[in-house]
Amino acid sequence: MNTDPTVFIVDDDDEVRAAIGLLMESVGLEVRTYDSAQAFLDDFDPERPGCLVLDVRMRGMSGIELQTHLATAPIHPPIVIITGHGDVPMAVRAVQAGAVDFLEKPFNDQALLDAVHRAFSVDARRRGIAMRRAEVKQRLERLTPREREILEQIVAGKRNKVIAADLHISQSTVEAHRAKVMDKLEARSLSELMRLMLSDQATAEEPQENPQTPG
C-alpha cells in the first residue's frame, strides 16, 4: 500500500486539469487526474490517502453531487472545491458537505497548494485516529464478556471491593480479571487504560478543523 498522499484532480476542462496537475507535480506531489466525477468514482480506493481537488460545475455528475456521494463512504479524501463562479450559497453548501477548502478560479497557486497540504494533514489525522480506534477495537474484542463487564466497572471508576460486591464475586477474582484485562488491552497502568478507552469514545465526536472559507 502506497502511503504517499495523492492529489486527485477532477475537472472536465482538459487544460485546467492539466495545469493543476503540473502545478502539483512541480512541488513533487503524486497526481491522478479525472475528466469526470464518474471516472473518479470508478477508480476510487478509500485506503489511498490524499485529497480531492474538485471542480463544482461539470457535465454529468457535478462536484457537489460527488461530494454528497463520497460522504456516505467511511473514509474518503478531504475535498478542495475549485469553482469559476464563487457564490456564497454554493460555498456554504460545499462546506456543510465537508469540503476543507473553497477556491475561486483563477486561484493563487500557493493558496491551492496550502489547501492541498491542509487537506493532506486532515486526511492523515483522520486516517491516524481511525487506525488507533481500529486497534483498540481489536484489543477489546479479545476480552471475555465477564472481563468486559469488569472493564466497564473499572472505567466507571469503581474500586475492586465495590465491583466484587456488585458482581457477587470475591475480591481476588476481581483482581485476577483486572490483571487479564490490563494484559489483553496492553495497558501498563490504570491511566493508560483510561486514555485508551477515552480515545475510543472520542473518535466519533472529534472536532473538525475550521475550513478556510473563500474570500
Add this chain to the structure above:
Amino acid sequence: MLCVALLAMLASSTRLLAASGPGFAEPEAPRQIEIGVLSHRGNRLTQQQWGATADYLTQALPRHCFRIMPLAFNEVEDAVASGRVQFLLVNPGMYVDLEVRHRISRIATIRNGSGDQARNRFGGVIFTRADRDDIAELADLRGKRLLAVDPHSLGGFLMQLDVLQRQGIRVPRSVAALDFAGIHDAVVLAVRDGLADVGLVRTDILERMAMQGLIEHSDFRVLAPRGVPNFPLLLSTPLYPEWPFSTLQSTSNALAQQVAIALLRMPTDAPAALAGGYAGWTVPLDYQPVHQLLQALHRPPYDHPDAFTLIDALQRYWPGVVLSLLALLLLLILTGRLQTLNARLNRAKSRLEQRQELILNSVAEGIYGVDLSGRTTFVNKAAERMTGWDQHQLIGCNQHQVLHHQHRGDAFPRAGEDCPVYATFRDQQARFVEDDLFWRRDGSCFPVEYSTTPIRDEHGKTVGSVVVFRDTTERRDAAARIQRLQTEQARVARLSTLGEMASGIAHELNQPLTAISTNARASIRLIENGRGTLECCSQVMTKIADQAERAGEIIRHIRRFVRKEEPETSPVAVADLFDTILVLLHQEARQHAVEIQCEISPKVDKVLVQRTQIEQVILNLARNAIEAMAETPGPHQLKLLAQPRALESNTEPRARTIIRVADSGPGIADSIQGRLFEPFTTTKARGLGLGLSISAGIVETHGGKLVLSATESGACFEFCLPSL
C-alpha cells in the same frame, strides 16, 4: 273634268231651251259658248253693244251658240278662274294681268270707232268742267276730288294715274278724295253735275256721249291735252293698244282659231260692228306698253300682293291659329318649366361643383388631372401647397416636365414616355407608385407616393388621368426613426442578454485564465526546483499561449456582440454564426448539461445578413431552449441546423437558407403559441418577454419570418436567411 261635264250639261239644256225659240232647229244641239265681256258701261249697254257680235260668231261657227256674259270689274277673275267663260273681252290692263296669272291669250284686237276713224289704240282723258277756272293744269289737281271708273280700269284710271305720278302728284294722298263710279258715263255725268272736280275716263267716251246727246261737249275741258297724229280724239295720256279678244287656256285651240278667223273676217261695216260701235278686228297687237304701265304702277300682275293681314289670317285659319296659339302657350309653359328645371339644374350643378371643389381642396393629398397631351387640367389646394406652384401656373403646363421629371437616383431626367401618369391613360390601367420624387417650384424635391387613375368621359373613352399624391417625407423619417429605435432596442437586448450571461461568460474566461496562471506558476516552481527541463517549459509556454488566445477569442466574440452593429449586410459563413453561439453558450450549456450540436449542410452558402443581429436571434433562441431544457432532467440536446431551401417559384429572387434551432425540452404550451412573438409574452419568472419579439423583428428585416415548427419532441424555431 267635273266642271267640263257640268258645263256640257248646262250647255245642252240651254240649247234645248233655245231650240224651241227661234226655230232653226239643227240635228245636233249647238254648243254653248260664253264670251265674258267687261261691263264697264253697265250690263244693259254691254248686251246691246256686244250681243250682235255673239250672233255674228254663232252664225260664223255652226253648231256653236255664242253668248255675251257681262262681267263687272270684280267678277272677271272669278269667271276666268271657274271656267264659266270660254272667251274674254276685257280692257288691256286686265288682260295683261290675266295673261300672266291665268294664261289667257289674245287672238284679236278690236278696231274702235267706225269707218275712217277706226283705231286699235286708245288712251285716257283727264277732264273737268269747262267753267272750273281753278283747274288749269295737272298740278292744280292737288286737293281736288277725283272720280275715276274703277281701280282696274285702264283708260278710266290707270293711264291717268301713271301720268299724274310722273307729274309728282300722289294719288290718292295728294288729292282731297278719290272715288270710283263704276262706269264711264257715271263719271262724266258726276263731273258735269259738280259731284266731283275732275273725272278720269278713256278716250272716245266724251265724244260718244256728246254724239248721243247725253252731254254738251263744250261743258268739259281736257287737262294736259296731247296731240297725236292720226288720233283725233281728246287725250291726256300716252296711247295703249285697244281691247283684246282673248281665249282661255281651257278653250280648245281649234275653236279659238275658228273664232279668231271669224273675227278677223268681220267686215268693217258688219252689223255686229255697227252695233258694237267698232270697226272690226285686227291681228292682236303688242301689249308690252300695258305691261310697262302696270309695272310702273305696281298693279296686278306686278303688284306686291296685298298684305295678307292678321285679320285675313284669323278669318281664314282661325282653327289653326287657335291651335297654334294653344301650342304656343303650351310651348311657353313648357319653356317656363324647362327654364325652372334648368335653373334648378344649374343651381344643383354649381352646388355640386362647389362641393367637389370643397372636397378636392380639403383633402390632404395633392390631386391633379392630366389630359391626353400631358397637360394639367386641374390642381387642388394641397397640391399647390406641396409643390409651391400656383394652379394658374400649373394648368395647361406639361406636368411631367414640371413636377416629376427626375426620379430618385436618376442622373438624367426621365423621358415623358416612361412617365407612369402617361402610361396610365395609354393602357387605361390604374397604377400605384410607391417611391418617386416630385419637384417643388423652388427646385427642391420631396419623396412621394402616388396613385394614377384613368379618367373616362360619359362614353367610357379615356380623356386623361388623375394623380393623387402624398408627401412621404415624414413617413420616411418615422420609418428611419423606428429602424434606429429597433436597432437600438436590439442592441440593448443584446447587452441585457450578455448581462444575464455574465457569470457564464466569466466562467468561460476563467477557464483559460486559470489554466494560464496555474501553468505559469507551475513552470516557475519547476524551474526553481531545478526540475524544469527546457522541453517541459516550452510545452507549458505553448499551452499558456494557446489559452491566452482562447481567452482573446472569447473576448472578441463578446465585443462584437455588444458593439453597435453596422447597418449593412455582409456575407457570413453559417459556421461562423454558429461558432459565436457555441462560444457564448459554452458555460450555460455545460452548467445545464446540454450538448450543443451543429449540423450545416455542405450545400449551404454564405448568408447575406447583418451578422450581429442574426447571432443575437440564434443566441436568444438557443438560450431559451437551454433554459427550457434545464427544467427537466437531462441529458439534453440542442441542435443548430442549416439547410438550403429549394426555390418555391421562379419569382423568388434568390436562394435562401433555413436556420433551425431545435431542442429536446418540454416544448411550448399551446396556450401561448398564438402570441409567442408578441412583446411581453414569457414563461420565465424573471423574463420580460421581449426576446422573441425582437428576434422576430430582426428576421423580418432580413426578409424572413420566424416560426415555431412542429417537432416530435421539444421545440424547433426556424427562419430563412437570404443566401449569397
